[in-house]
Amino acid sequence: MRDTLYIPLRPWPTLGVVAALALLPLAAATLGQPFYVVFATRVLIYALIATSLNLLIGYGGMVSFGHAAFVGAGAYAVAMLMPAGVASAWLLWPAALLAGAGFAFLVGAVSLRTRGVYFIMITLAFAQMAYYLVLSLRVLGSDDGLTLSNRPSLGLVDLNRDTTFYYAALAILLAALAGMRVLLNAPLGRALQGIRDNETRMEAIGFATYRLKLLVFVIAGAAAGLGGGLLVSLNGLVGPNLLNWTQSGLLMIMVILGGAGRLLGGALGAVLLLVVEEAIAEHTIHWPLVIGVVLLAVVLFAPQGLSGLMRRRA
Amino acid sequence: MTMLRVGGLQKHFGGVLAVDDVDLELAEGELHAVIGPNGAGKTTLIHLLSGALKADAGVIVLDGRDVTRLAMHRRVRLGLARSYQITSVFPNITVLENLALAVQGASGRDDRDRARTELGAVGLGARADDLAGALAHGERRRLELGLALATGARLLLLDEPMAGMGPEEAARIVDLLSALKRKRTILLVEHDMDAVFRLADRITTLVDGRVIASGAPEEIRRHPEVRRAYLGEEAPQ
Structure with a gap:
């Protein structure tokens, strides 16, 4: 029996990639480039955030142009709670997750009543409202943002060590990807992809499409919020720019580059974009131009993104 | 037992009354045909009954339960499903997966065995693993019908299931x-x-959104207004 929607687990390639990622801090230490561990951690966190957006765009057909708002909700939740005395990552990161989920519920409940271009515009509008709100609130640091004196604590391990933080982020990303695979292979995932392809017909065969979309929107918002909480924990600072529409656009570019509707699309896109940025930014300030050309090439010649290309060769 | 009772149903688009004070009653197990010229409001009627459109006035009672204000998916779960005049299937997944989705939609469970049974019912058993987008027109029309059937609905609203078909497929x-x-x-x-008069227990004729006649096929065939407005003189004898 053919199963077109099932996402198989390829054990050997998966194990290979995970092993390589696990060895990365050792390699960086050997090469005497510890800075790359922090950079790689940032990539992992963006991979988590872009993956959550891929769930919306690639699998749910919900082209959200306001995903940065949920990242911001999670980041500011952590940045507010830490100075108030909450130091444990076991509390802070779930709080970031809940902040993202809660805000996504509010935005989704309204936005998901619309479709197509209207949905894109209304999610953008909500995100920009959040951006200007943060910008104008003194308690959130206005345009200076907020800084943290310390990284959260995670029980026995010390997140102030970059390598430890890297492994924590890696574990979270892998758990999120595994969870997403389970979700997509479950009946809910099939329903989601049915809604993406033909929402009206899905209603006509009995699916409560609005409720299903809202559920997935909240899940994606939660993951984005967690990503925001991780970012501020890593960097020790957060500014309103994290919520700006350019951030939402950057996340969308990651999804398109990596492959919308592919399990690893968001993660691959995040790696590609951030590595290219890192590699070119020191040579030219015109690096966005390079990204633009790459994006154009992907849309024209590899509409399923990087993961689509890899699949074709496999 | 009355399966469906419709009273005073009304819908207008701007100034146009597409469905004008329609009463309708379907007994359980009845095959009730709705005929009428293009633009008579037949598809609008199906939209209203299925919940794709909200009625401006009137009541829709399904099996003793008022569903007038219920959303489309709620009506499906209560046993009312529709098919579309313009084929609306899921082209990127297999034929069997299409039907499994319909089974899941109505029951909440991904039950492949039931989907396979429905597949046989619409004669697509040999195409189970083909992508729905690869089907020929007639097969797609049968899949369209199969999606409505697979919901397990007791009441089916079928919008021109034979549209665009050759005589064999019809x-x-x-x-x-x-x-x-x-x-x-x-x-x-x-x-x-030909199909309508062969299959129907009763026929309702709609013209300009109004019911002009309703009754047994023989009555409708002889009805002077129906002949003038729609059947013409070449009505099957």
Whole structure:
């Protein structure tokens, strides 16, 4: 029996990639480039955030142009709670997750009543409202943002060590990807992809499409919020720019580059974009131009993104 | 037992009354055809009954329960499903997966065995693993019908299931609907008069959104207004 929607687990390639990622801090230490561990951690966190957006765009057909708002909700939740005395990552990161989920519920409940271009515009509008709100609130640091004196604590391990933080982020990303695979292979995932392809017909065969979309929107918002909480924990600072529409656009570019509707699309896109940025930014300030050309090439010649290309060769 | 009772149903688009004070009653197990010229409001009627459109006035009672204000998916769960005049399937997944989705939609469970049973019912057993987008027109029309059937609905609203079909394919649909008769209650909108008069227990004729006649096929065939407005003189004898 053919199963077109099932996402198989390829054990050997998966194990290979995970092993390589696990060895990365050792390699960086050997090469005497510890800075790359922090950079790689940032990539992992963006991979988590872009993956959550891929769930919306690639699998749910919900082209959200306001995903940065949920990242911001999670980041500011952590940045507010830490100075108030909450130091444990076991509390802070779930709080970031809940902040993202809660805000996504509010935005989704309204936005998901619309479709197509209207949905894109209304999610953008909500995100920009959040951006200007943060910008104008003194308690959130206005345009200076907020800084943290310390990284959260995670029980026995010390997140102030970059390598430890890297492994924590890696574990979270892998758990999120595994969870997403389970979700997509479950009946809910099939329903989601049915809604993406033909929402009206899905209603006509009995699916409560609005409720299903809202559920997935909240899940994606939660993951984005967690990503925001991780970012501020890593960097020790957060500014309103994290919520700006350019951030939402950057996340969308990651999804398109990596492959919308592919399990690893968001993660691959995040790696590609951030590595290219890192590699070119020191040579030219015109690096966005390079990204633009790459994006154009992907849309024209590899509409399923990087993961689509890899699949074709496999 | 009354499966569907519709009273005073009304819908207008701007100044145009598309469905004007329509009353309708379907007994359980009945195959009730709705005929009428293009623009008579037949598809709008199906939109209203299925919940795709909200009625401006009137009541829709399904099996003793008022569903007038219920969303489309709620009506499906209560046993009312529709098919579309313009084929609306999921082209990127297999035929079997299409039907499994419909089973899941109505029951909440991904039950492949039931999907396979429905597949046989619409004669697509040999195409189970083909992508729905690869089907020929007639097969796609049968899959369209199969999606409505697979919800397990007791009341089916079928919007021109034979649209665009050649005589052979149309005959298959007639056979299929004959086999369904009595097992399910069916409201059939169709332009193929041979099929309608062969299958229907009762026929309602709609013109300009109004019911001009309703009754047994023989009555409708002889009805002077129906002949003038729609059937013409070449009505099947």
